[in-house]
Amino acid sequence: MAEINALSGEQSGQNRLVYSSTWIQAQQQLIAWGQQLGLRVTVDRYGTVYLDLVGREFPGQIIATGSHMDTVRQGGDYDGLYGVIGGLEAIANLAKRFGQPKKTLRLIAFSEEEGSRFPATFTGSKHYARLPVTETINDDQGLSFAVARAQAVAQLVKDGVVFELPQLPETFTELHIEQGPRLFDQKIDIGLVESIVGQKRYTVVVKGQANHAGTTPMVDRADALQTAVMLIHYLQEQRRRFSEQLTLTVGAFAVLPNTANVIPGRVQFTVDCRSSDAIELTSYGRLVENLAQVETNPRISIEISQWTETAVTELDSMLLTEHQKLADKLGFSWCKLASGAGHDSQIMAQVARTTMIFVPSVGGISHAPAEYTPTADLERGLALLTASLYEQAYGGVTTNK
Amino acid sequence: MAEINALSGEQSGQNRLVYSSTWIQAQQQLIAWGQQLGLRVTVDRYGTVYLDLVGREFPGQIIATGSHMDTVRQGGDYDGLYGVIGGLEAIANLAKRFGQPKKTLRLIAFSEEEGSRFPATFTGSKHYARLPVTETINDDQGLSFAVARAQAVAQLVKDGVVFELPQLPETFTELHIEQGPRLFDQKIDIGLVESIVGQKRYTVVVKGQANHAGTTPMVDRADALQTAVMLIHYLQEQRRRFSEQLTLTVGAFAVLPNTANVIPGRVQFTVDCRSSDAIELTSYGRLVENLAQVETNPRISIEISQWTETAVTELDSMLLTEHQKLADKLGFSWCKLASGAGHDSQIMAQVARTTMIFVPSVGGISHAPAEYTPTADLERGLALLTASLYEQAYGGVTTNK
Numbered sequence: 001m002a003e004i005n006a007l008s009g010e011q012s013g014q015n016r017l018v019y020s021s022t023w024i025q026a027q028q029q030l031i032a033w034g035q036q037l038g039l040r041v042t043v044d045r046y047g048t049v050y051l052d053l054v055g056r057e058f059p060g061q062i063i064a065t066g067s068h069m070d071t072v073r074q075g076g077d078y079d080g081l082y083g084v085i086g087g088l089e090a091i092a093n094l095a096k097r098f099g100q101p102k103k104t105l106r107l108i109a110f111s112e113e114e115g116s117r118f119p120a121t122f123t124g125s126k127h128y129a130r131l132p133v134t135e136t137i138n139d140d141q142g143l144s145f146a147v148a149r150a151q152a153v154a155q156l157v158k159d160g161v162v163f164e165l166p167q168l169p170e171t172f173t174e175l176h177i178e179q180g181p182r183l184f185d186q187k188i189d190i191g192l193v194e195s196i197v198g199q200k201r202y203t204v205v206v207k208g209q210a211n212h213a214g215t216t217p218m219v220d221r222a223d224a225l226q227t228a229v230m231l232i233h234y235l236q237e238q239r240r241r242f243s244e245q246l247t248l249t250v251g252a253f254a255v256l257p258n259t260a261n262v263i264p265g266r267v268q269f270t271v272d273c274r275s276s277d278a279i280e281l282t283s284y285g286r287l288v289e290n291l292a293q294v295e296t297n298p299r300i301s302i303e304i305s306q307w308t309e310t311a312v313t314e315l316d317s318m319l320l321t322e323h324q325k326l327a328d329k330l331g332f333s334w335c336k337l338a339s340g341a342g343h344d345s346q347i348m349a350q351v352a353r354t355t356m357i358f359v360p361s362v363g364g365i366s367h368a369p370a371e372y373t374p375t376a377d378l379e380r381g382l383a384l385l386t387a388s389l390y391e392q393a394y395g396g397v398t399t400n401k
Numbered sequence: 402m403a404e405i406n407a408l409s410g411e412q413s414g415q416n417r418l419v420y421s422s423t424w425i426q427a428q429q430q431l432i433a434w435g436q437q438l439g440l441r442v443t444v445d446r447y448g449t450v451y452l453d454l455v456g457r458e459f460p461g462q463i464i465a466t467g468s469h470m471d472t473v474r475q476g477g478d479y480d481g482l483y484g485v486i487g488g489l490e491a492i493a494n495l496a497k498r499f500g501q502p503k504k505t506l507r508l509i510a511f512s513e514e515e516g517s518r519f520p521a522t523f524t525g526s527k528h529y530a531r532l533p534v535t536e537t538i539n540d541d542q543g544l545s546f547a548v549a550r551a552q553a554v555a556q557l558v559k560d561g562v563v564f565e566l567p568q569l570p571e572t573f574t575e576l577h578i579e580q581g582p583r584l585f586d587q588k589i590d591i592g593l594v595e596s597i598v599g600q601k602r603y604t605v606v607v608k609g610q611a612n613h614a615g616t617t618p619m620v621d622r623a624d625a626l627q628t629a630v631m632l633i634h635y636l637q638e639q640r641r642r643f644s645e646q647l648t649l650t651v652g653a654f655a656v657l658p659n660t661a662n663v664i665p666g667r668v669q670f671t672v673d674c675r676s677s678d679a680i681e682l683t684s685y686g687r688l689v690e691n692l693a694q695v696e697t698n699p700r701i702s703i704e705i706s707q708w709t710e711t712a713v714t715e716l717d718s719m720l721l722t723e724h725q726k727l728a729d730k731l732g733f734s735w736c737k738l739a740s741g742a743g744h745d746s747q748i749m750a751q752v753a754r755t756t757m758i759f760v761p762s763v764g765g766i767s768h769a770p771a772e773y774t775p776t777a778d779l780e781r782g783l784a785l786l787t788a789s790l791y792e793q794a795y796g797g798v799t800t801n802k
Contacts, residue, residue, distance in 0.1 A: 180616030197615060201661055212767050213650035213673045214598060214741035215581030218640075220765065225651050226637060233634045236627060239619075249614035250626050251661045253654060253668075260602055260652045260671035262768075267654075270661040272614045340615035364621065366613055367663075 001085045004029060005077050013074035013369035014081075018112035018123075019047065019152035026069055027156055030084065030109050035160060037092055039107075042162040046127040047111040047153045050166050053091050055104040055393065063101075063393040064169035064352070065090065065385060066108030067176060068124060068344055072116045076371020082359075082378065083175040084109045090386040094394070101393035106169060110344050118145045125347035128165070171319060171392060172348040174356045175385045177373050179341050181364025189380050190327050190334040191358030192320050196346045197247075197274040197338055200285045201308035204231065207301045210257055210265030222299035225255055225264040231291050231302070235271065238287050246275040246284055247340065276338035278312045313346040319355035319388075326387045332380050341366075357381055357388075402486045405430060406478050414475035414770035415482075419513035419524075420448065420553035427470055428557055431485065431510050436561060438493055440508075443563040447528040448512040448554045451567050454492050456505040456794065464502075464794040465570035465753070466491065466786060467509030468577060469525060469745055473517045477772020483760075483779065484576040485510045491787040495795070502794035507570060511745050519546045526748035529566070572720060572793060573749040575757045576786045578774050580742050582765025590733040590781050592759030593721050597740045597747040598648075598675040601686045602709035605632065608702045611658055611666030623700035626656055626665040632692050632703070636672065639688050647676040647685055648741065677739035679713045714747040720756035720789075727788045733781050742767075758782055758789075 007022045007029070008014050016023040027049050034041045034051035042050040049069075055061065067083025087107040094105065110124030118137045123145075126133050137145045157163045178184070183191050208222030232250055239248045249272040256266040271288050275281040285306075292302040320336070327334040339345075339356065348354045359381035362372045408423045408430070409415050417424040428450050435442045435452035443451040450470075456462065468484025488508040495506065511525030519538045524546075527534050538546045558564045579585070584592050609623030633651055640649045650673040657667040672689050676682040686707075693703040721737070728735040740746075740757065749755045760782035763773045 178616065179613055180618070181621055182618065185621075199615070211765065212580055212742060213648065213652060214600070214675050214743070215579065215767065216648075216741070216765060217581070217583065218645055218648055220582055220586075223650070225654060226633075229630050229633045229637070229651075232627075232630045236630070244619055247614065247617075247619055249624070249662070249664055250630075251614060251656075251663050251665060252659045253626060253656045253665075254659075255652075255654045258653050258655075261650070261673055262652050263650055264652060264654075272662055274615050340617070341613060342615070364612065364617060366616065 001077060001081055004081055004085065014071040014077060015073060015075070016069060016071045017073065017117040018070040019117070019148040023070060024152050024155050027109065031156065031161060033088065037095065040162070041160060042164060042166050043153065043156045044127065044165045045153060046124055046149060047156060048124045048128055049109040049156070051088065051107040053095050053101060053105040055102055056100045057102040059104050060167065061103040062106050062167060062169035063103050063171055063389060064106040064108055065173045065175065065389060066110065067174050068110040068113035070112045070114050070116070072114050072367045074369060075367055076369060078177045078371055078373055079179065079366055080113060082177055086175045086378070086382045086385060089382060090389050093386055094390055098390070098394055102395055103393045105389060105393045113344050121342065122344060122347050125344040129168070129347050129351045131347065131350070169352050172345065172352045172354045173319070173385060173388055174343060174345045175381050176343060176356060176358055177361045177366065177371070178358040179361050179366035181361070182337060183358060183360035184362055184364060188335050188360070189332040189377065190384060191337045192323050192334055193315055193339050193356035193358060194320065194336045195276045195315060195338045196313040196343060197276045197340050198278060198281045198312035199272065199274045199308055199310040199342070200281060200288070200306060202271040202288050202304055202306050204269050204271060204291060205303045206231070206267045208265055208299060211263045213261040213263055216263060221263055222297065223263045224267040224300065227295055227297065227300050228267040228269060231294060232269070234294055235288065239284070242280055242284055243277065245277070245338065246273065246280050248273050274340060276312055281312065310342065313349050315345060315349055316353040316355050319353060322391065323355060323357065323384060323388060326391070327384055330383055330387065332384065357384055402478060402482055405482055405486065415472040415478060416474060416476070417470060417472045418474065418518040419471045420518070420549040424471060425553050425556050428510060432557065432562060434489065438496065441563070442561060443565060443567050444554065444557045445528065445566045446554060447525055447550060448557060449525045449529055450510040450557070452489065452508040454496050454502060454506040456503055457501045458503040460505050461568065462504040463507050463568060463570035464504050464572055464790060465507040465509055466574045466576065466790060467511065468575050469511040469514035471513045471515050471517070473515045473768045475770060476768055477770060479578045479772055479774055480580065480767055481514060483578055487576045487779070487783045487786060490783060491790050494787055495791055499791070499795055503796055504794045506790060506794045514745050522743065523745060523748050526745040530569070530748050530752045532748065532751070570753050573746065573753045573755045574720070574786060574789055575744060575746045576782050577744060577757060577759055578762045578767065578772070579759040580762050580767035582762070583738060584759060584761035585763055585765060589736050589761070590778065591728050591735040591785060592738045593724050593735055594716055594740050594757035594759060595721065595737045596677045596716060597714040597744060598677045599679055599682045599713035600673065600675045600709055600711040600743065601682060601689070601707060603672040603689050603705055603707050605670050605672060605692060606704045607632070607668045609666055609700060612664045614662040614664055617664060622664055623698065624664045625668040625701065628696055628698065628701050629668040629670060632695055633670070635695050636689065640685070643681055643685055644678065646678070646739065647674065647681050649674050675741060677713055682713065711743065711747070714750050716746060716750055717754040717756050720754055723792065724756065724758065724785060724789060727792070728785055731784055731788065733785065758785055
C-alpha cells in the first residue's frame with residue numbers, strides 16, 4: 001500500500017480522485033504488479049482493473065475479491081486501497097503456496113466508489129454489474145465524466161492488457177476497514193458484515209419572511225430558523241422512538257440572509273437517515289416526508305425533497321457463516337454487524353453472492369488523513385480473506401452449494 | 402427626499418454608506434439647501450451637518466431635530482432621511498410663517514448610525530454627544546475609518562460653512578418611520594416612543610467532532626448541530642416564560658464542514674435578544690450566558706461570548722406628554738410604544754431631553770427597497786414635529802420646565 005499512497009506525494013492525505021493523474025499512476029502500478037505475478041490483466045472502459053489467476057478446472061467460475069482505487073479528497077491510507085492490495089496479496093500468497101486454483105481467482109480494483117469528483121457513486125462496480133450509469137455529468141471544473149474517463153483509460157490500455165468488460169463472478173468478498181468505532185471500541189478483531197444500511201437523504205427548505213430583529217413583534221414573525229430548529233428537534237425526539245441503529249444526521253444547514261440582526265427568511269437543511277432495518281427506515285422516512293404537517297404557522301412554508309434512496313442490502317449469509325468458522329479456526333474474535341457506509345459490495349450483491357470482512361479503524365476515524373489501522377489488524381483481515389479465497393477457489397465446497 | 406434618494410441612481414435601494422460618494426453628495430445637497438434658506442451651516446469633523454435658525458432671545462438655547470443621513474446597503478427611502486428632510490421642512494415652514502424663533506432651531510443630519518460600512522454604530526451622534534468612538538476600524542475593503550472620514554469631510558467644508566463641534570441642545574426630537582408593523586397593523590397615525598429597547602448580542606460556538614454520518618453510532622456522536630438545535634430550542638422554550646415584547650433572534654448560523662453525509666463538528670450561531678424591560682433583559686441574558694450548563698454530552702464544548710450590550714433607554718416623559726396633547730389637537734390617533742430598533746435618540750438621550758415621533762411603515766418592512774410610508778402619514782408626522790418645534794422654540798413653556 002505504501003507505494004500507492006506515496007503517489008499522492010506531499011498533499012494532505014490521499015487524493016486519488018477518479019481519472020486524476022494519481023489515480024492513473026495507481027492503476028498503472030497495479031497493472032504492472034499483476035503482470036509481474038503472471039496474472040491475466042483486464043481493463044474495462046471505466047478503468048476498473050481485473051487481475052485473474054486463471055483456474056485449472058473451472059476457469060469460467062470466478063471467485064472475486066477487491067475494492068475501489070479512488071479516494072475522497074484528503075482521504076486516508078486504507079479506505080478502498082486495503083481491499084485492493086489485501087486482495088492482491090492474498091492471491092499472490094495462494095499462487096505461491098498452492099499454484100493454480102480450481103476456479104479463477106480475480107482481484108478487482110474498481111475505478112470509482114466515493115463520488116468525490118463527479119456527482120455519481122459506485123460507477124465502477126455499477127458498470128461491471130451491468131447497471132445503468134449516468135455519464136452526462138461534469139466535475140467541478142466543468143470537465144465531463146465521459147471525456148475524463150476516455151483520456152484516463154487510454155493510459156491504462158497497453159500491450160498485454162485485455163480491454164473488455166469481463167464476465168461476472170460467482171462470489172465477491174470485499175476486505176475493508178470498518179470506518180466506524182465499534183470493532184475498535186470493543187476490541188474485536190474482525191467484523192462480518194450482515195448487511196449494508198439503506199439510506200434516505202432529503203433537503204428541507206423552510207421559507208418565512210426576513211425582517212428586522214428589533215421591530216418585528218414575536219407574534220408577527222415568520223422566522224425560518226426557529227421553525228427549522230423546531231422541525232429538527234422534532235426529528236431528534238422521534239428518532240428516540242426507534243432503535244439505536246437508525247441514524248439521523250443533519251449535516252448541511254444554510255440560512256438567508258444569515259445576519260445577526262435580521263430574522264432569517266429562508267433556511268435549507270439536509271436530513272440523512274440510515275438503517276439496516278428496511279421497515280424502520282421506511283417508517284422514519286415517512287416522518288421526514290410529512291414534516292410539513294408539523295408546522296402550524298401559516299406564514300411559513302416547508303418543502304421536502306428526497307434525493308437519495310438506497311435500499312438495505314442483505315449480504316450472503318452462507319459466506320458469512322463460512323467466515324465465522326474460519327475466524328474461529330484462526331483464533332480471531334469476531335462479531336456480526338451492519339455497515340453504516342455504502343460499499344461496492346452493495347452493488348455486487350445484486351449480481352453475485354457477496355460478503356465483506358471489516359477490520360478495526362482506530363477511533364473510528366475515516367475519510368481523513370488520520371484514518372489508521374495497525375498492521376496486526378490488517379494482517380488478521382488478510383489472513384481471513386486468504387483462508388476464504390482458498391476455501392472458495394481451491395476445492396472448498398462453499399461455493400458449490 | 403426625492404432629490405437625495407435620486408443620488409443612489411440605478412442601484413437597488415438606497416446606498417448611502419457613510420463617507421461614500423452618494424453620502425458626500427447628499428450632505429452637500431443638504432448644506433446647499435440650508436444656505437439657500439439662510440440657515441447657519443456647521444459641519445463637525447465626523448461630517449455631521451447642523452443647520453441653525455438662530456434664536457432671537459435665547460440663541461444659546463437650542464431645540465434640535467433630525468436623524469441620520471447614512472443607510473444600510475440596499476436600504477429604503479425613509480429610514481433616517483425622513484427625519485432629516487422632515488426636520489428641515491419643519492424649520493423652513495416655521496421660519497416662513499413665524500420668522501425668527503426665541504430659541505435656536507437646529508436641524509441635524511448625523512453622519513452615521515447604521516454601522517453598515519464600518520463595525521461601529523451611532524458614530525455621528527456619539528461624537529456630537531462627546532462619547533468615545535473607536536476610530537481604529539476598517540471597512541471591508543481595508544480602508545480605515547479615519548482616512549475615509551477625513552477625505553469625505555474635506556469635501557463638505559467650503560466657504561460659508563463653520564467647521565466645529567457645536568454646542569449640545571436642550572432637547573432633541575427625532576422623526577422616524579416605525580420600521581415595524583404595529584402602527585400599520587392597528588391603523589394608528591402616530592407612535593410616541595417611551596423607550597428604546599436594550600440589546601444583548603452573543604455568539605455561541607458549539608464544538609463537537611466531525612465524523613462519518615453512516616458509520617458513527619448515535620451514542621458515539623459529538624454532533625455540534627444537534628446540540629445547537631437543542632440549545633436554540635431551549636432558548637425558544639424559555640423565551641415563552643417572558644413577556645411578548647422580549648424578542649429572540651438567531652439570525653446567523655454556520656456549520657462545519659456543512660456536508661450532508663458528515664456529522665457537523667462545529668456550529669456557530671448568534672443570539673440577539675431585546676427588551677424595553679431592563680430586568681427581563683438581564684434575566685434572559687443570564688440564561689444565554691449559562692447555556693453551557695444545559696448540555697451534558699462531555700464530548701461537546703460550548704463557548705458563549707457577548708459582543709453587544711445596550712441598556713434600555715427611557716426617553717423624556719414630559720416631551721411625550723406634550724406630543725400627546727398636540728396629536729390630540731391635530732386630530733391624530735396615537736399610541737405609546739417602545740422602539741425595537743436602535744436610534745440616534747438613544748445616544749442623544751444621554752445629553753439632552755429626547756423624544757421620538759414614529760409614523761407607520763407599510764407591512765413593517767424596513768432596511769429594504771420595499772420600505773414605504775404613504776405621503777399622508779409622512780405629513781402627519783411632519784405636522785406634529787412642526788407643532789412641537791413651534792411650542793419649544795417660539796414661546797411655548799414646554800422646554801422651560
